Amino acid sequence: MINTAIAGVLLAVTSTFPVLDGWVEQDWASGALLTVEDSTGVRADAAGEAVVGGHFRIGSATKTFVATVVLQLVDEGRVGLDDPVDRYVAGVPKGDLITVRQVLNHTSGLYDYAHEAGYSTNRWRGADRFRTYRPQELLDVAFAGTPYFHPGQGWHYSNTNYVVAGMLIERVTGRTYGDEVRARILRPLGLTRTTVPGRWPALPHPHARGYTEVDGRLVDATLMNPTLDWAAGEMISTADDLNRFFDALLGGRLTSAASLAEMRRTVDDTGTIFAYGLGLQRFDLPCGRSVWGHGGELIGYLTYATRADDGTRATLSYNPLPAEVPGEAVIGLFGSIYC
16 A cells, blocks of 8 residues: 555545445545435535645646536637637637638647657656746647647647637637636636646645655646646636535526537547546446546546536546546446445
8 A cells, every 4th residue: 555654645535436445445546535416405524634625736627617618608609619710719620611710629620739758748758847928829739730630520639729728719819828717607606616726736725635646656637837737727626615516507607508509519439438428428337327527647646527418517627646546337336326
């Protein structure tokens, strides 16, 4: 098991979801927390280093916030989903053929800059993890790569799409994408524990620490400058805040009904465990139920925020160790909640 004296782990006693303790005991995770809200109330548990109510890096769940702002601009008549993206962001390869919709649902074909060596926050980057990146730097790397396919002729998850989406928000509104997220989503919903950190390398307290393996030993990877992810994955939140956000979005309180319907129009043939809409993932569970939300990963942190159409919502965040949590264990946990 992980050396708790070195890692500074404070074990928490869980009762509602004892499976989380098992993940820690089997060295799959140094910490795990889960918050479930349904008609019976709120159930929250933490195991290992995690603390109920603690902050964590949400990674690509940031994309849902960004897509929501874009759809709000669509509702305001300032953006067209089927407009060419170069109407809003100059310099995108084949930007006259790629639509805003294709950017949001990953059918643009744009090369993912995060596939380049040293450009992924899911991998240890040493001192470079404190470097500041500008969005245009990320796009320059992406646009130098070969597109995956002609626009609209395939599906490939690419963080580049959401850097483009973040720049679209800034070009249309004249404000930073973070300011728009705060003004349009965080403040109206009272999500006071959700942040767009920019260059800030830390997390608010309390939070679990994230680890990664480097040369056969565990290294603390908690601190890092997340500008390498920017609008594709930099945000920090809590399980309670994410549950509230996805409940508001999927409950129709953040966009028009028409825009929400567009967000839920999915590409089903993704070759992954999810179908993909406009900043939304649909997870089909073995029992036949489906839930909506988004997953996210930054080194040391892995998150799944989900909601079923009956209003039940569940957010899981854990700090993976090299042994990793088996996929079937994650699916089994969500099956126990929703099925």
